Amino acid sequence: xxxxxxxxxxxxxxxxxxxxxxxxxxxxxxxxxxxxxxxxxxxxxxxxxxxxxxxxxxxxxxxxxxxxxxxxxxxxxxxxxxxxxxxxxxxxxxxxxxxxxxxxxxxxxxxxxxxxxxxxxxxxxxxxxxxxxxxxxxxxxxxxxxxxxxxxxxxxxxxxxxxxxxxxxxxxxxxxxxxxxxxxxxxxxxxxxxxxxxxxxxxxxxxxxxxxxxxxxxxxxxxxxxxxxxxxxxxx
Ligand SMILES: Nc1ncnc2c1ncn2[C@@H]1O[C@H](COP(=O)(O)OP(=O)(O)OP(=O)(O)O)[C@@H](O)[C@H]1O
Numbered sequence: 001x002x003x004x005x006x007x008x009x010x011x012x013x014x015x016x017x018x019x020x021x022x023x024x025x026x027x028x029x030x031x032x033x034x035x036x037x038x039x040x041x042x043x044x045x046x047x048x049x050x051x052x053x054x055x056x057x058x059x060x061x062x063x064x065x066x067x068x069x070x071x072x073x074x075x076x077x078x079x080x081x082x083x084x085x086x087x088x089x090x091x092x093x094x095x096x097x098x099x100x101x102x103x104x105x106x107x108x109x110x111x112x113x114x115x116x117x118x119x120x121x122x123x124x125x126x127x128x129x130x131x132x133x134x135x136x137x138x139x140x141x142x143x144x145x146x147x148x149x150x151x152x153x154x155x156x157x158x159x160x161x162x163x164x165x166x167x168x169x170x171x172x173x174x175x176x177x178x179x180x181x182x183x184x185x186x187x188x189x190x191x192x193x194x195x196x197x198x199x200x201x202x203x204x205x206x207x208x209x210x211x212x213x214x215x216x217x218x219x220x221x222x223x224x225x226x227x228x229x230x231x232x233x234x235x236x
Contacts, residue, residue: 004032006155006184013062015052022048023208035185037199045208046188050158054086085154089161091145095134106148118147139170156184192232196220204229
């Protein structure tokens with residue numbers, strides 16, 4: 001049997017935009033198949049952390065390895081080829097292409113029959129395969145964005161606020177689909193309760209630095225911790 005892939009290790013990472021440093025000396029490890037919630041108040045650097053992993057920021061120091069392969073020396077497309085899948089906050093949907101055409105752009109050389117994986121994960125996309133990307137609801141666009149990333153068969157999936165602006169029933173549907181995945185996932189999310197239910201581990205950021213790291217279930221029960229670092233009060 002082949003060894004499970006997708007061990008991500010970030011060590012002393014400092015990065016930002018040009019000379020502006022947003023994340024400082026950030027270290028975290030996610031085991032192969034692990035699920036990490038990356039949480040923090042607005043503007044603390046969560047998006048910047050994910051964007052740095054995929055090579056879209058200025059890195060000032062530190063390393064990022066995926067299964068021992070140093071990613072920082074690679075460009076964005078080589079990182080994707082190495083196994084990183086990224087669903088940005090902006091939802092990567094081509095509005096002028098149909099759902100199916102959008103999905104085809106994610107095939108990365110795989111046969112067209114692989115599209116059935118996307119339709120089986122999100123039957124709604126199958127029903128709307130001939131609709132334009134611009135005609136979709138916010139929830140359908142998010143499904144499309146996630147499904148397209150998955151068609152590339154990533155070993156690590158990076159999700160930036162996938163639930164933003166979605167109705168609770170659609171959030172349920174999306175989280176159910178995500179919980180069926182077996183790869184490594186880093187989830188940035190403002191819906192703290194859902195993120196902690198999904199993840200095994202949590203990392204909390206404040207002003208670009210790690211201020212808490214530990215099991216998600218313990219964090220969920222520690223209301224003082226959640227209040228201190230996230231400013232949220234979950235229902236008891
Ligand atoms: N392209 C950019 N150029 C310069 N500064 C930026 C850029 N993008 C973000 N920033 C700044 O970096 C800081 C961190 O932003 P980031 O989007 O990473 O935070 P976040 O934790 O993801 O916040 P949110 O929850 O609001 O998405 C903010 O001060 C933001 O203004």
